[in-house]
Amino acid sequence: MNQRLRGQGLVETLITGAIRVAGVSAILFVTLIFIFLLKEGLPALAETSLSNLLSTRWYPIENYFGLLPLLGGTLVVTFGSILIAVPFGLGTAIYIAEVAPRWAREFLKPFIEVMAGIPSVVLGFLGMVFLAPRIRVLLDIPTGLSAFSGALLLGLISIPTIVSVAEDALDAVPRSYRDASLAMGATQWQTIWRVTLPAARTGVITAIMLGLGRSIGETMTVMMVTGNAATLPTSLAALFAPVRTMTATIAAEMGEVAVGSTHYHVLFLIGIILFLISLVINLIASAVVFKQRSRGERILS
Amino acid sequence: MRSFSFLLIILIVVSLSSTACSSGSTDGQASDQLVSIQNKGSDTMVNLALAWAEAYQTVKPNILIAVTGGGSGTGITALANNTVDIANASRAIKPEEIAAMQAIGIEPLEFIVARDAIAVIVNPENPVNQLTLSQISAIYSGEINNWQEVGGEDRPIVRLSRETNSGTHVYFLETVLRLSDKDNKTFFSTDTLMLPSSEGITAEVRDNPNAIGYDGLGYVIPEVKVLFIAIAAGDEYIYPSAETVNNQTYPIARDLYMYTAGQPSTEEQAYLDWILSVSAQQIVTELGFVPVISP
Numbered sequence: 114m115n116q117r118l119r120g121q122g123l124v125e126t127l128i129t130g131a132i133r134v135a136g137v138s139a140i141l142f143v144t145l146i147f148i149f150l151l152k153e154g155l156p157a158l159a160e161t162s163l164s165n166l167l168s169t170r171w172y173p174i175e176n177y178f179g180l181l182p183l184l185g186g187t188l189v190v191t192f193g194s195i196l197i198a199v200p201f202g203l204g205t206a207i208y209i210a211e212v213a214p215r216w217a218r219e220f221l222k223p224f225i226e227v228m229a230g231i232p233s234v235v236l237g238f239l240g241m242v243f244l245a246p247r248i249r250v251l252l253d254i255p256t257g258l259s260a261f262s263g264a265l266l267l268g269l270i271s272i273p274t275i276v277s278v279a280e281d282a283l284d285a286v287p288r289s290y291r292d293a294s295l296a297m298g299a300t301q302w303q304t305i306w307r308v309t310l311p312a313a314r315t316g317v318i319t320a321i322m323l324g325l326g327r328s329i330g331e332t333m334t335v336m337m338v339t340g341n342a343a344t345l346p347t348s349l350a351a352l353f354a355p356v357r358t359m360t361a362t363i364a365a366e367m368g369e370v371a372v373g374s375t376h377y378h379v380l381f382l383i384g385i386i387l388f389l390i391s392l393v394i395n396l397i398a399s400a401v402v403f404k405q406r407s408r409g410e411r412i413l414s
Numbered sequence: 415m416r417s418f419s420f421l422l423i424i425l426i427v428v429s430l431s432s433t434a435c436s437s438g439s440t441d442g443q444a445s446d447q448l449v450s451i452q453n454k455g456s457d458t459m460v461n462l463a464l465a466w467a468e469a470y471q472t473v474k475p476n477i478l479i480a481v482t483g484g485g486s487g488t489g490i491t492a493l494a495n496n497t498v499d500i501a502n503a504s505r506a507i508k509p510e511e512i513a514a515m516q517a518i519g520i521e522p523l524e525f526i527v528a529r530d531a532i533a534v535i536v537n538p539e540n541p542v543n544q545l546t547l548s549q550i551s552a553i554y555s556g557e558i559n560n561w562q563e564v565g566g567e568d569r570p571i572v573r574l575s576r577e578t579n580s581g582t583h584v585y586f587l588e589t590v591l592r593l594s595d596k597d598n599k600t601f602f603s604t605d606t607l608m609l610p611s612s613e614g615i616t617a618e619v620r621d622n623p624n625a626i627g628y629d630g631l632g633y634v635i636p637e638v639k640v641l642f643i644a645i646a647a648g649d650e651y652i653y654p655s656a657e658t659v660n661n662q663t664y665p666i667a668r669d670l671y672m673y674t675a676g677q678p679s680t681e682e683q684a685y686l687d688w689i690l691s692v693s694a695q696q697i698v699t700e701l702g703f704v705p706v707i708s709p
Contacts, residue, residue: 169604170601170604172578172601173578174578182604241614241617242617245618245621246622249621249622255570255572255624256607256618256624256625257621258607258609258618337614340608340609341577341607341608341610342606342608343604343608344604344605354605355605355607357608365579365608366577366578366579368484368488368491369484369485369487369488369491369578369579370487370491371494371511371514372495
């Protein structure tokens, strides 16, 4: 008996130890990646002038490293994708969680999860062959390989993430909230808009932020459908013109560059910028979530 | 459930042991002189290199040649990093690439294996049939933005180019955009679409009547229209073909190269010799490129 207990104690220690190592290693890996990025990317600041990095021409084979067009390209495509993904994603999540009959819910949820599993190369290929030519004709723009095509496909890629997380959050809102609202004479839409959605706000914001992160980081699809022209977007019309994103630039050029060259270091600098952008998004998301939670706890207590 | 997983384990064990057996027996037969050559680089040349590698299998079955694309720059970088044996390049190696390789003790060796013409392509709906080099230069630098200015319809021009890691891009920049003038610092217009593959360019030109693109002659598909090119306005407009490349009348043609790091091994040398043979150069013609030896 005693021995068995001791044995259990040992197992317990081993398992908690293993879990702790796993938890700490995540922090360790992120730190190591960031250190590596800094080590490879920061020399770029010394090797090329700031005015070059802040110029509007990206032509690396002749040492023009203007990052503004790439940053602008990423922002335009991501902004466009969020415009598409948030209303569709939230709408779908609300429909699945609040409105849909049971059979539709059981069909839709796994269906959307399958959608999340479509490889981005496949979507990119479809976009290039099928979507872009039709967008050109439909919108009467010079070419369909544009930020808009990219935004549309990125929206498609981030919708499953948004739906999945937001639906879980809506589902977690206690039944009694809805019952109380309906008992007060509120309609179903009033209940959704005034009660359920605000109660699930934390999860919904997390869903949007995760979707945003997915959009910014996506590479393959964007590289195939946005045309990769490094122009600085200056107006809303840029949404319908070709753009070059930061991720596509790294993917397209990392293979050719000589290790240790200025171009190589600048590509890592772009990596640092991408890392910082997603860090800021995550910080904003967790700040919002934290604020919401502490307020919620105050109300409950 | 339990019996199911037991079955699964048996299956895995059986399949593992059978693959082990079969690979063991082939090892016994083909034995030790099985040599593999890694061949990487130019996307323009990838189909040609693949066809050569396949044909060489029938000549020397014990030599395995693995061919991958990625771009001329990628291939030469890989050669410098010692991850490939032969690099394919659709442009000559740059002095700084030679310097970088010499710095780590590698002397790249050059072989001219075929010739290629760059075709300038438009959509078949586009009524434009011919352009001069300076007109193409003006189009790609952003001076000319409407097809009307070169005798076409009132349509915006959509410029398509390969990515900067492509040898075709560099060759086009030097020969067409800068008209072979070393002091000319013309750039591609910033709204030029940089497509990651030859297929991307032909696909967009096929679908889009606004588009102009360029590509190796071997990649041109029947659904696009190849333009006649003249050096200057008064000259004859020439259509790219094996004949006009070999008699040097077509202005946008170049050599295709293979590079080795230092002296090639016996097997690599045998392969490179075979590439210059009549039967290997016949493959060059079949794929739409131009052979280096006259048949």
